Amino acid sequence: MIPVFEPLMKGNEEKYVLDCLKSNWISAFGKYNEKFEQEFAKYCNVKYGVGVTSGTAALHVAVASVGIKKGDEVIVPDFTMIAPALAVVYQGGKPIFVDADSKTWTIDTNKIEEKITKRTKAIIPVHIYGHPCNMDPIMEIAEKHGLYVIEDAAEAHGALYKGKKAGSFGHINAFSFYTNKVITTGEGGMAVTDDKKLAEKSQSYRNFCFDKERRFIHHDIGFKYSLSNVLAAIGLAQLEYIEETIKKKIWVAKTYNKHLGKVRGLTIPFESRDVRNVYWMYGILIENEFGISRDEIKKKLFEKGIDTRFFFTGMHKQPVFNQKGNFPVSEALEKKGLYLPCSVNLTEEKIRHICNCIAEIKNNPSK
Ligand SMILES: Cc1ncc(COP(=O)(O)O)c(C=O)c1O
Structure with missing residues (x-):
């Protein structure tokens, strides 16, 4: 089976992890934590x-550090994995979805x-599948309305918008x-x-909001x-060859484009x-002209030993949110999208x- 994704560890991962084990520092706040944080920033x-x-x-x-609380609204894309919407809910806020x-x-x-109200406090743009959001208008809108911007760059390490890194806007x-x-x-x-x-607020929230002077005194709800240190050690090793990894990811995409770009x-x-x-x-999106449904293609590819995944289901359709509205693009992406x-x-x-x-499935649907 060709999996949708397999991690690659080809650098100093083992060396750094062994160093953690030998130094007996396996919990947080070790030397690899510090180095990984500095280098990734x-x-x-x-x-x-x-x-x-x-x-x-x-x-x-991030949501806690900008002060989102009960009753606050935060703009979140409808087409996303659920985490940014949940982060808002964890603090008592309400995600407001945009197509x-x-x-x-x-x-x-x-x-x-059109979704901004008096209660809106922030926007969380999500760089979907590695493509950066259109950050200029987002930053302009945020400035005009006095909103925080929290980029969700979970899928976009090293992506660039006008030459600037995703995660720096x-x-x-x-x-x-x-x-x-x-x-x-991992x-x-x-x-x-x-x-x-x-x-500093984020550092405090990540570790129970301990009082700086007196440990075991807490003025806020921390996590x-x-x-x-062991995981930071792996991260540091991965970071050492991130540009090579990105070049390879781009090569994979361009190679697919070369073979699939002309398929009707x-x-x-x-x-x-x-x-x-x-x-x-x-x-990729499977349009009606392809002649076979997206679900059927997924099934047939699986039978041929190729694993794929459907795209996200829009946030407004999640039973946990059930927010009414008009989200035609998000709904179309959900129906047609398949990742290879x-x-x-x-x-x-x-x-x-x-x-x-894929071509064989199109040309010989009965096979
Ligand atoms: C856009 C987006 N945000 C947030 C997350 C959450 O990341 P994690 O799984 O590390 O909690 C993901 C994970 O897939 C994601 O795709």
């Missing part, structure tokens, strides 16, 4: 990194302002290092920011989200001018094989 061109146990935890400390842009699949910046921003991410620590995440106060009925991923899409996942295997160890031969299987 530097990679993103921001001053501070706060390592935590997951991308969801990074979003949660996606039909080309980039990220938040439609023309539809944000918002007031405080979140990354995930889950196994299938551009770089991984489970892990980081909040990054240029703002010293937000960094237990510190990243372990398929829409391949878009890359706006002025961005570097890092193609965290390689997603995109590990960095894929060869041209394997990609060609996957593309040939």
Whole structure:
């Protein structure tokens, strides 16, 4: 079976992990935590990194640090994985969903302002599948209405918008290092920011909000989200060759594009001018002209030993939120979207094989 994604560990991961074990420092706040935070923040061109146990935890400390509380509204894209919406809910806030842009699949910046009310406190743009959001209008809207911006860059390490890194636009921003991410620590995440106060608040929230002077005194509701030294060690090793990984991810995407770009009925991923899409996942849309349903293609590819995944289901449709509204793009993406295997160890031969299987399904649907 060709999996949708396999992690690759080809650098100093083992060496650094063994160093943690030998030094007996396996919990948080070790030397690899410090180094990984410094180096990852530097990679993103921001001053501070706060390592935590997951991308969801990074979003949660970010949302808490900007002061989201009960009754506050936060703009979140409808087409996303659920974590940014949950981070808002964890603090008692309400996510307000905005439809996606039909080309980039990220938040439609023309539809944000109509959702802003007196209660709106922040916007969480999500860089979907490695394609950065259109950050200029987002930052302008935020400034005009006095809102915080928290980028969810869980899927977009190293992505560029007008030459600037994803994760360097918002007031405080979140990354995930889950196994299938551009770089991984297995489970892990980081909040990054240029703002010293937000960094300090995030550091406090990730570790129970201990009073600085007197441990075991707590003035606020903190969480237990510190990243372990062992996982930070893996992250540091992964970071050392992140640009090589990104180049390979882009190569995988371009190789798919070469083979699938002319197949009638398929829409391949878009890359706006002025961005570097890092193609965290390689997603395609199966249009009606293809002649076979997206679900049938998934089933047939699986029978041929190729694993794929459906796109996200819009947030407004989640039973847990059940928010009414008009989200035509998000709904179309959910119906048509399929992402294909995109590990960095894929060869041209394997990609060609996957593309040939797709062509065969189109040409011989009964087979
Ligand atoms: C857009 C987005 N945000 C947040 C997360 C949450 O990251 P984690 O799984 O590390 O909690 C993910 C994970 O897939 C994601 O895709």
